[in-house]
Amino acid sequence: MSNPVVLNNIDHKNLRVITKRGESFGDNVMTVFSFAQEFRNLQAHYPIVFYKSEDGTSFQAAALLGLNEGENLFLGPDGWDADYVPLALQHKPFLIGKANGEMVMHVDMDSPRISRSEGEPVFLEYGGTTDFLDRMSSTLRAIHEGLEHAPAFSAALLEHNLLESFVFDMEHADGSHSRLSGFYTINEERLSNLDGTALERLHRAGYLQSIYMAIASLSNLSALGQRKNRSYAGRS
């Protein structure tokens, strides 16, 4: 459940936010949504894939963190095991909502990250914003802008027929097999067959670089498989 309220320096004067990473904070997710502007930061660590929106009308980018529902292979005993935490997880417990027709910052008071004794303070003693809150605010802005551009990016990929579904078959250390399916990636052959006009349009819209980063990010798939196997080793 969530209980978002408008953030203000009176009601939330003493609010602190726990920034540790862990299952108890809801970080055990297999995928997080993303957008083209974040690909540069993601591609060094995570496979970037696409999934279809529930109503089947568009595609959404995502960073793959695990290989099964509810599995995040970047969650270690000492927190997050990579240099970059995707924005879709970073921003919590803050979110953008509308109040009186304006976009304003909200905070989810039911989030397990909410505290009075532990974590990062949100406001300074006399009501000013902390650096932490400023960072959270710019994170939310980046997500908001990224998601605003996402439909156009999805439409461009579809227009050029660049997405294809893929499956990733794995044999695990314990001998079992599993198959990752339901996601889509860039079809490199169709990309390389695009004519100059199409490529120029993708480039001018700023999509071409993101497309290549998404392709390059797939080298992280085998690394993800290895993380999975290490998790078996750790269990036995």
Next chain:
Amino acid sequence: MVREAVKHIVIVGGGSAGWLTAGVIAAAHCSASEAGLRVTLLESPDVAPIGVGEGTWPTMRDTLDKIGVSESDFIRACDVSFKQGSRFNGWVNGQPDDHYFHPFVLPQGYGETDLVSAWLQGHANLPFADLVSFQPHLCVQGKAPKQKSTPEFAAVANYGYHLDAGKFGLFLRTHCTEKLGVRHVVDHMAGVNTHENGDIVSLQTRSRGMLEGDLFVDCTGMQSLLLGQHYQVPFISQRHALFNDTALALQVPYADEHTPIASQTISTAQHSGWVWDIGLPTRRGVGYVYSSAHTSDDVAQEVLHSYIGQTGGPSGAAVPRKLSFQPGYRREFWHKNCVAIGLSAGFIEPLEASALALVELSASMLSDEMPATRDAMDIVARRFNNAFTYRWERVIDFLKLHYVLSQRTDSDYWRDNRQPESISERLRELLVLWQHQCPSRYDLSRVDEVFPSASYQYVLYGMGFRPQPRATLRRTDSSTAAHAYFQEAAALTRKMLPALPTNRELIAHIQRNGMMKI
């Protein structure tokens, strides 16, 4: 040197059979290119297509995909809803709780183990289809066979369509003429010009002179202008086996735009036949098909009106459209350089929607086996005739299976249907075998059977037929594998029910947004 190469196909008749055949051939033989096979369709401006069969089999998905139409366009243009099989009401004994499903999805684990013995030993109180398949449960809840995000022509649960056959013909016509290079000639056929060997050289049209061709496809409906009237190929009546020869059809509006759209054809047994009920997005198509030897048109109309009244339709006395037909098929379907596809080849009552399925099978065999020269044609014709005589016989046996197993005694119609002389020898033999073994690939040995053996099982056990144990033990009799498959079917049911939209929701979504191709 190529002797008398086949370069031009002339199709006569602009109903769904004609346009489907044109589409299948034109797509496979590059008719849009100069180098491809020419396809011309001659359609009379005087003759309205009959619009038979508003239900299809799942094969229609492949057919449409092959000829390159968009499923979203098709659904929008032809008033299409999804069909996941049939529900039979009142066929076994006519009691209020008498119903069973014949779903399109094969039983879980079909062909892997003996499901039937395990069903009888452990779950005999459950209907066979409800135990072995998730699909009847989807139908009961009015669920669609796919999600909003499922790509075109892909399925979560196997499906065919319910469609407006008139609109379907028009939709295919546009696609065939605009995309596939089929030439459309609107003119009346006034005569047939033949070669001295009996081949058709050309068709005489009323206002455009002669239309020459190398191979002529008769899609002229029940008139069977070329195969029946011109060549006088005899008609083999099946009235002794399947008595129905008349139908009264009506379009029934929904109570409002939220009324659920049934995800299966509903077939309800009546005194002297049965009522079909097909849910399209904008209306229901309802009709009573019956034996004119067992009841009168007036009584039939009362039966139809009473059914409509009982199922939420308006009680007003709309006058139904009457169709009369001779159940049966031609002694051969391909004669000289003429092949009949659709009603010109034969027609049996609409039970199990075999009409369009046979059109698809015919068009696809004709296209795959398209003779390159006149020399090859007689050989191909012989194979075609052999294949379709077999298929018509199987269709008749499969339909008859529904009747012979009924326990209804309320009329001569049902009693006569169980008379041994109305049942083919082959079906009588199968019924003997099935007393101790289940329908299998041994009973239906051809690659392209019209109905798979699973369909025979669904109907056989749905109709209350119960095989007897053998005198001796078999290893498969105590199969634990079967129980795992039953659990799999139940688990899939639990998983799919909340994840699938209703039939109406999905159709509304597709009409608004379409479906993706990936």
